[in-house]
Amino acid sequence: MMRRPLARTTIALAVGAVVLTLAGCFSAGGPTQDERAAQLAAQLKGGDLGVTAAEVSYQDSFSGDLTVTVTLDDSVIEPGLTVSAQTLGPILGVMARGAETMRVGAAGFYAQDAQGIDVSMATAAEELGIGDAVRGRSLSLSGTKLEQLAKQ
Secondary structure, X not given: OOHHHHHHHHHHHHHHHHHHHHHXXXXXXXXXXXXXXXXXXXXXXXXXXXXXXXXXXXXXXXXXXEEEEEEEOHHHEEOOOEEOHHHHHHHHHHHHHHHHHHOOOEEEEEEEOOOOOEOEOHHHHHHOOOHHHEEOOEEEEEHHHHHHHHOO
């Protein structure tokens, strides 16, 4: 007769331990990915990078992709709606370090002017050694490219 209550107590303790373990895995106690995305947007706007606005969104998927859109100040946009490597490099460095902190697998990066017109990054990307990341007027940055940019 004593075995039944002991077995129930043991099972209850085991279930409790599993629940606590799983809760610990899903709750790290730090900022959420959305909070980190907001911090990254603030860093991009707050630095002396020529960025007047930044939108950062985190896609909660298996790879955890990031999408970053920056609005560039007119003073850093060159004729032909292009941006130089000297301007783009530091912006991508901040973005890549933020992506590293967020542990994302890849990132899409877009740049536009104040009217919302896409700014070409092709020449700057070539000069920065990431020309293969150009997709039209955006950059598709793999984890390897993000690591490379974070070190610059």
